Amino acid sequence: MVATPAPPVEVPVNESPAAPTAPTLPPTGAATTWVNIFGDTGWCGSPVMASLARLMTDLGGDVFLAGDLAYPNGTLEEFRRCFDPELGRFRSRFWAAPGNHDYQTAGAAGYFTYFGERAGPDRSGYYAIGSSTWQVLMLNSNVANGRNSVQIEWVRQQLRSSTARCTLAVMHHPFDSSGPNGPNPQQRDLWDVMYSLGVDVVVTGHDHLYERHAPQDANQRPDPVRGIRLFIAGTGGAPPYGRARAAGNSEVLITGHGLLRLKLEPALYEWEFRNVNGAVLDRGLNICH
Template structure:
């Protein structure tokens, strides 16, 4: 199929799918759905109507920066405090969902990703979803040598072999979508992901093998962020390769907050640590990046447009408050030709925050 014809057909399909997908996401709860009091026991549930669960498209969930260690003063068995260690309530959002996959976006077990803490903490809350987990590692996983705790816990689901010898990188399919899991720890000023590197060789080959597909890529370090960690310039070659390959959505974490960017075009790094202002482009020409670092650990501030004028107009939705923290999960419905998203808060939530919308594929 001609590439441009394929993209036009998917955009047309996406306009229809986007309208349908808007109703396919989690709703507020059992009482709102049925009109009856919720008397069930067990984890808090985010109810999904059966019609939505059976409709076109596949539902995924994604979040990073998750579990505090028991040595954290506010761990409290995973209940945490309003400011952090809320992994139990975040995990509750997955209960009862009919998910095609759960995407843990790195920094899953603080502080050093030790095997015993993965087994005793992360597994306690997210273990029920291990079979559908398709994770990527964060920087804290690598505070244990070679991320041994992370790879030991997830096994083959995290280290699926590729012929290019790139650890922690793999791809797979969900419905009509191609999914690309990237280990961003391999891209740094010391270990570059430029053309000719193992990472780029694998990535470009993978995209060439899956043309004309709606595609979602995910990793840990965001290329652009108005949060505490700021931009991560070493991911520039990866972003541009994904853009050239027609990737539609990028999910990341690392900064402990929520940021949704408008569709952005080609990236330019001014130095090894500083990015040029991102270019705003039409949806069919760019990538929409979501930062979902709200998995329970704590919150980081997000700079406003006066503090980061280079990102003015680029961030469509954001939330971070270190005193009234935001925790929750991003749910994405992957349909033929399009997608929809909704950020769902962990409860109780002292300050209400909501972000939802639809998009079309290239």
């Protein structure tokens, strides 16, 4: 059985209100920390969630979820039946961003009810996690993200006021992809703001594969000095996709399930992609801007 890629669901801003002064959540802790990231999970009947649960037990660290977390429609019943049995035990380690399948239920009500404060302090779907050396923005790529949108203004304020050297953003839809859902020009305004204000790394899901891109600017041109490095980690259990096209900045593409690990250090980040058996299939490091 192969899942049909779903297009982004555009949700009016007034369905997910949030002021630009939305609160920042407590610091993640130590100056150096490993975090785990994946999306496109909660697929009933898939053995992948049990494998990911074993892997997360062994690895430790917070878990950032990149959307589409209960298939097919993000109902509360699907979260309880398809996500919770294997992954619910890690809820205290989760920070979630919503995907388009989560919005198949009006207002992503199942998603927000299930995750509660682990989906942010309100139901906007975006929020910040701060620490002394890294700022983490959990973003909502399902809502309007035009240049003057509420979320983009909030992102501007967060980035301008941050004292952290390094910034990671997690959301569902990738700006570009070699899978069937790339490129996504509707993300350009958001990427322009993130690029101009120094975001280092963006991690997404949506395409059910792992892909690492070289740092790029908001016009998808290579920029090894100030560019944003994009990772796609839609590898959490939904049926995998293969390569559909060749994204211009793609460096590595892996078809299969697993999770991305990022080591957030004071002035750099390391990455590794582990499959469900724990084998490291991709790794590297980069200095922050």
